[in-house]
Amino acid sequence: MNVASSSPVEAQRNPTAGRKLLTFLLAVLVLGGIYLLPVPEPLQRGGNLIELTADGKTCLAILAFAVTLWVTETVPFAATSLLIVLLIPAFGVASFNSVVAAGFGAPVIVFFIGVLIMTSGFNRSGLGMRLVYLMLSRLGTRVDRVLLGILVAGSFISWWVTDMAVAAMLLPLGVGLLRDAGLRPESGSNVGRAVMIATAFGALIGGIATPAGTAANIVAMAQLRQLAGIEISFTQWMAYGVPAAILMVPLTWRVLLWLFPPEFESFPISAAAVRDRLTSLGPLSGVEWRTLFVFATVIALWLASPVIGAITAGRIDLPIEAVALAGGIALFLPGIAVLTWKEAERDVEWGGIMLIVAGLSLGLVVFETGAARWLAWVLLGGIAGVPVLVQPFVIVLAVCGLHLLFSSNTVTASIIVPILVALARDLGLDIWTVVAPAAFASSLAFILVSEGPTTIIPYSSGYFSIKDMAKAGVVVTLIAAASVAVSVLVNRMVFQ
Secondary structure: HHHHHHHHHHHHOOOHHHHHHHHHHHHHHHHHHHOOOOOOEEEEEOOOOEOHHHHHHHHHHHHHHHHHHHHHHHOOHHHHHHHHHHHHHOOOHHHHHHHHHHHOOOOOHHHHHHHHHHHHHHHHHHHHHHHHHHHHHOOOOOOHHHHHHHHHHHHOOOOOOOOOHHHHHHHHHHHHHHHHOOOOOOOHHHHHHHHHHHHHHHHHHOOOHHOOOOOOOHHHHHHHHHOOOOOOOOOHHHHHHHHHHHHHHHHHHHHHHHHHHOOOOEEEOOOHHHHHHHHHHHOOHHHHHHHHHHHHHHHHHHHHHHHHHHHOOOOOOOOOHHHHHHHHOOOOOOOOOOOOHHHHHHHHHHHHHHHHHHHHHHHHHHOOOHHHHHHHHHOOOOOHHOOOOHHHHHHHHHHHHHHHOOOOHHHHHHHHHHHHHHHHHHOOOHHHHHHHHHHHHHHOOOOOOHHHHHHHHHHHOOOOHHHHHHHHHHHHHHHHHHHHHHHHHHHHHOOO
């Protein structure tokens, strides 16, 4: 009784709680409104009838409800994700068991868990910070070279470690350099702007290079397997992602120097001082050696698994998910013991795992009910009229635009990949070469600070504004679209 009577009072005292309640009610109204709408007439496209079924309309209602809560963060991401798992069977679109199997039962979940545990070990061992100092000791302390070093280090580490963790790892290094130079937050320094934006952009760029870079990659691979029966190996992903990432780094470097010209040439810290900091870390510790061994083994197996399968005629099967999970488990084993379970529990983003579960479940039912096909023709039906050489560029820009609405890499991938799989099938296009640009663009959130933790972490330092990042982000988004398009087209010419 006390709880019930105090709720309105609490809502009045806490305007945020009141707004959240109204937003939640709005999401419910959106859900109910779309659900109660009559089924629209079939679309006529190219002589084909594209029908939206009643179940498909229900899926779109649940999707709109979920996106409203995800974008506004009215309810925590993880709680919204679990609610979706309940809503799909509640509306009779699919059985509860099939929804759970599509999400929690997907092998990609253990892949993500393994990668997050390895990320925790990488950070706690000190190996990441050593790698960054090693890079700086080679490049020197000129501002332009340090900026390039941050982009290169952030990008390369993010090939193997989730991009959010890389941004968190580089943040103290960047802030330390700026404070050594006498630059304080909100000082309006171009050097401060460039260095801290590079901290975010380097990690985002590297995140597309391998499946381990970000959760959006994992969602895209899982949906390709579920919806189209297409297995993308680690090396197949790298064939598209690595060239695009490598192209982006120097171009992004030049853009940051152009938009934020440094007010001084070198940081007031000598190359010798950087080397001294590196020396102060001492030789590689036992924990670092063990972490390095686990990472090197996992990466080698990821890259070699197709070759091993071919040589053994399939008798030895090394799924990348199993290798990732084995790598994470190895960090707890006697003789290695890089992590304790309590440390891993604190470091692993369990809410991100729930988001992937919901994305996979929702993506599957949106696809199977035909809602993805209908939505594909409504949103991107004109892609067939775009020249083949320009299609990847257009897809990247379209997905980056959607990302501004969805504010989450995983949410964007969960929504856009089923749509493009359906569209590619209808138009007779190669599914992977259509989905690949979208999968990459799902994690290339360069424009708004609020699009994800990888950008929020450096923004929290206070050295750049939302406007600063948006200005750089628009240009870098165009660069990303061009880089991904070049990578896709080169791969088409080489492999087709």
